Amino acid sequence: MRRRRPVETVMSAVFLLCGLVAVAFVLLITVYLVLSGLPAIRQVGLREFLFGTTWASTHATQPQFGILPLILTSIYGTAGAIVLGVPVGFFTAVYLAKAAPAPVAAVVRPAVQLLAGIPSVVYGLVGMTVLVPWVQRTFRLSAGDSLFASIIVLAVMILPSVISVSENALRAVPKEFEEASLALGATRLETYLRVSAPAARSGIATAVVLGVGRAIGEAMAILMVAGNAANMPSLFESVRFLTTGIAIELNYAAVGSLQRMALYSIGLVLFLFILLLNALLGLVLREGVDR
Secondary structure: OOOOOHHHHHHHHHHHHHHHHHHHHHHHHHHHHHHHHHHHHHHHOHHHHHHOOOEEOOOOOOOEEOOHHHHHHHHHHHHHHHHHHHHHHHHHHHHHHHHOOHHHHHHHHHHHHHHHHOOHHHHHHHHHHHHHHHHHHHHOOOOOOOHHHHHHHHHHHHHHHHHHHHHHHHHOOOHHHHHHHHHOOOOHHHHHHHHHHHHOHHHHHHHHHHHHHHHHHOOHHHHOOOEOOOOOOOOOOOEOOHHHHHHHHOOOOOOOOHHHHHHHHHHHHHHHHHHHHHHHHHHHHHHHHHO
């Protein structure tokens, strides 16, 4: 049996420490959110908090803390961004990985990487100054701040994650799979969609989940285009997401107040959404391996 070198032992210890630190941070965040968020849920009531339709946290005499409009807005906004962004990102990834000429890929790939590096506030600024007025003019609305504008911004923001991860997954598919498909008479398009894409489904699923995670967790860009009224979601009306609800009110919510604790409870709900996404990703990956 080969003896381990001292360098290997040290590096193994370093990697183990890094893994333990990551797990510790997750546990600390979990404990903090649970301890900070549960008091408001107990005081307001779980049913009223999750299914109440009115968020009026600053009301002088009878504040209300129903977050159903915020939950539905986040779900609808994320779903809309996925419906618009994932097909565009997937087909762009297929083109870059399999069909793009080298000069074209040399231009498109850095552009995608540049999209990933643009700060969220810049997306929000462009959306506020260009997209929101366009929505207002096109659909003849009193104001363009809406769920529709938010979906467009989120769809653009998830493109870099979907494209980059999907492209890497498609490039990892063995050439023999595609060569066998072409030899059997399939066209290149059929090969890419019916052979390469299914073989890379685990990586593509990861790309989608990363896009969903960014869409759910985005705050700054959405803050500038959604309008931030806690209404039940409607495509062309002002809405408020879970993330923007926290961002708007946390600065002036008094420490120890029910309003501030309710904002922590919103953070707990968001955290549970992320856990659910990770569980779904694990399920998809296990099914991909079993098939």
